Amino acid sequence: MKTNLRAGSQSATTFTRFMRSLGADRARRSLIGILLALLFLGAWVAWLFLARVTVYEVTESARIEAEGAGYTVESAVAGRVVSTQLKLGREVKAGDALAELDTDEQRMKLEEERTRLRSIGPQIDAIAGEVAAEERALENARRASVVALEEARSRVGEAEVAAQFAAEEARRLGELFAQGYVAELVILKARSDAKGRRAAVESLKLNASRMERDQQTVESERRVRIEKLLRERRELEAARASSASAVERLQGEIERRTIRSPVSGQLGEVTTSKEGAVVGAGDKLGTVVPAAGGLRIIAEFPASALGRVREGQGARMRLTSFPWTQYGSLAARVTRVAGELRDGKIRVELAVEMPEGSPLTIQHGLPGSIEVEVERVAPATLLLRAVKILTRPSASSDANRGGDG
Incomplete structure (x- = not known):
């Protein structure tokens, strides 16, 4: 009996010790769990405020x-x-000539204008000869008229002297007739x-006056012919100038119908390569890539990137x-x-940093996407920005509700 009691007492003691040990283990585990949680929370908070995350602008x-x-390379006409x-x-x-457009109509008009231009020159020379002949004839007639008029005036003077002498003779005979010295006859x-x-x-005076008027009439008629x-x-010279201008214009138009390369280089794009194709003024026929110079990247970012994307920032392009x-x-x-937006976009130029041994083969015209590293911020900053963006609509709706109230 005593043996059974002692065995039961020992079992109870062992169970009590086990329960105490189990409680102690639980306490230690809880403490360790709390410490681990606090450590993890501290590490997360430290990462949230001390770590740096790269922010990219992407296009x-x-x-x-x-x-x-x-x-x-485009067509001018x-x-x-x-x-x-x-x-x-x-x-x-x-x-270098890259393409030629049909010029049959322009060449026909050009030949017509050249023929007209060649015919105008001899006509102008002939008229110049006629003008010179008329001017010489006018000068000769003027000189002859002056001589004839002087001669007529001289005859008038001689007749005037004879008339005065006859009048004086008649007066003197009249005195003698009054004295009875001469007969009435x-x-x-x-x-x-x-x-x-x-x-x-x-x-003679009338004749001299008529000669002077005739001289003036002849001179006037010759001047009218010369002016004509x-x-x-002048009309022919104007026509010659017009034809010369038309010739230059047609030559320029024919030249514009020969499409030439603007620079030395390589044809990197061809949009029209078939004979017989009809093109309009300003239509693109291709692109010439300059022979000299390297390659660069041209990107267009949204307006939100203005002020964030700056010179010197690193970037990566995925082709x-x-x-x-x-x-x-x-x-x-x-x-x-x-420095300014165009069509709601901002243009950015980037220099290519091609490493040696790169498997990429780049050339003009390859498209892709660009990631520009604009800043490095703490994750907490990004979190606050996200919260601000998420709460902005609700804030505006609250304001609207307040206004309605």
Whole structure:
């Protein structure tokens, strides 16, 4: 009996000790769990405020271009392509003919204007000869008229002297007739002779006046003919200038129908390469990539990137043609940022940083996406920004409700 009691007492003691040990283990485990939780929370808070996360500005609108950009080959006028040397990858020099448009109509008009221009010159020379002949004839007639007029005036003077002498003779005979020294027939004859000589004087004066008027009439008629010839010459000279201008214009139009390379380089894009194709004024036929210079990246970012994307920032480009998981991305650096928006976009230029041994092969025109590293901030900052963005609509709706109230 005593043995059973002792065994039961020992079992109770062992159970009590076990329960105490189990409680102590639980307390230690709880303490360790709390300490681990506090440690994890502290580490998370430290990471939240002390760590740095890279923030990127991303755009899908990016492409690789040659330095100075590719030069567009476009048609200055509308027409039909009759000859073309537009072949992708062809090396060209500045001024090389790349395509020709139909010029039959312009060449026909050009030949007509040249024929008209050649015919006008002899006409102008002929009129110039006529003008010179008329001017010489006018000068000769003027000199002859002056001589004839002087001669007529001399005859008037001579007749005037004779008339005065006859009048004086008639007066003197009249005195003698009054004294009875001469017969009446003599005085009558003297007076008749004086009247005749006076009439001759008047006739000569009228003749001289008529000669002067005739001279003026002849000179006026010749001047009218000369002025008419000069007017015809001016009209022909104007027609010659117009034809010369038309010739230059048609030559320029024919030249514009020969589409030439703006720079030396390589044809990196061809949009029209078939003879017989009809193009309009300003239509793009291709692009010439300059021979000299490296490559750059041109990207367009949304308006929100203005002020965030700055020169010197690092970036990476993922080319559409090369999966980035296989080929990786292309390192770049921002070199220029536009100062104003255009069509709601901001233009950014980046320099390519091509590492040696890269599997990527880049060339003008390759598209892709760009990630620009704009800042490094704590995760807490990003969290606060996200909260601010999420609470902004509710704040505005509360304001609207307050306004309604």
